[in-house]
Amino acid sequence: MEAQIEVRNGAMVAELHQNVDKIFVNIDKLEQRVNEVERFYSSTNKKRNASSKACSIIKEKDKDKQITGVTRRQLDTSCREAAATKRMQDLMHQFTEILHLHIMGHTWAGPFMQPVDVVGLGLKDYHEVIEKPMDFSTIKNKMDAKDGSGYKNVREICADVRLVFKNAMKYNDERDDVHVMAKTLLVKFEEKWLQILPKVIEEDERRKKEEPETRLNVQLAQEIAHAKMARDLSTELNELDIRLQELREVVLRNCRKMSVEEKKSMVKALTQLTPEDLDKALLIIAQNDPNFEATSNEIELDMDTQSESILWKLKFFMKDMFQSNEKGATSIRTVNKKRKQT
Structure with a gap:
């Protein structure tokens, strides 16, 4: 058994x-x-x-x-964001066609298609003069990027295209062939850019109007x-x-029965509680025993008549209270000690 x-x-x-x-x-x-x-x-x-x-x-x-x-x-x-993305993709597609057909496909585009061969050409001061090198292969790679590092709008591409030609014009003398070719292609590019600019401005204005509401909704x-x-x-x-x-x-x-000695110790511990903690302890009994009056001036508490669950609840409660008071007293002693040292 x-x-x-x-x-x-x-x-x-x-x-x-x-x-x-x-x-x-x-x-x-x-x-x-x-x-x-x-x-x-x-x-x-x-x-x-x-x-x-x-x-x-x-x-x-x-x-x-x-x-x-x-x-x-x-x-x-x-839906608005999807529509805006679709419109921007259409604009970028139109811009790409113009770029490939009239600029990158031009007979003078050769010097600008790949990064400048600084070492091969012996251009020791190139990076001192040019802060941000740019070329059409870099632009194309960024346009084709699928990892989120690509261009977000047409104006970003436009800025890099201008940078290609402005870098060449800045580094090379006005009478140099590369300078002349860059200046000519830049003028041609600006003419083609003006054809698509009204649509870009319209899209910018539209996004500016929708952006506050979009932010609010998000x-x-x-x-x-x-x-x-x-x-x-x-x-x-x-x-x-x-x-x-x-x-x-x-x-x-399922707790074991509390011994007589434990009950006596608990009664003694109850007398050591503060008035506030004692009220809380008596409330535990009252919540489990409808006949018990915790608000009486004189309270008769017979531990032998209490259920085991109430007794253990009281024991756990008083243990928590004494541990809490002990920690508080330790903190006060530590603070006082520090004050004496100062």
Whole structure:
């Protein structure tokens, strides 16, 4: 019989350990999400102020409608961004055709197609004169890049094309063939650039108008997402707290019986508590014993009539209180010691 009880107790302890391990794993995950929410709201004052707006949206009675509205705004923003990206791609395609046909395909484009061979040509002062070398092969590679390092708009390409010719004109004398070729191609390029410039300006203006609303929608979406995360975290933390309480109750129900000496020690410990801590200790009894009056001027407490779970709750509580008071006293002694030293 005793062997069966021991096996049963061992299985219960193993199950408790397993449940506690699961709870600790969940706590780690929750802490990561809590840290993410805290970082988001503490990053700037603007975001902290906006968080109240997001939280109020979540708490409103018509929160589902408002969240649907935000989702719709997100969708509109995505559609606008996709349309803007498509228009910019079309502009870049038109610009590339002009560049290949009238500039890179020109008979004088040869000296500008590859990086300047500084060593081969013995141009020792080239990098002292030219701060940022540029050539059409570098431009083409950047235009073809798929890793996000490429050009974002036509104006960026235009600036590098101008740099190719301006570098050549800056380094070479006005009467030098390379200088003349660069100047001629630059004039030709500017003429072709004027053909596409109205579309570029129109797109710039359009983006300038849409950008504030896009930023607002993105920010609001982030606020809604983090506010929802904060709400979900609160729910999960409450559930975790309930689960911990349930486990605590299981432990208390299966605790051994407290000895007479332990009960006497606990009564003595109760008399050493501060009035505030004593009220908290008596409240534990009152919460578990409806007939006990914790607010009476004179309290009669019979430890033998209390259940084992109440006794162990009291023991755990007083242990926490004494440890907490001990730490506080140590901190005060440390501070006083430092003051004496100074």
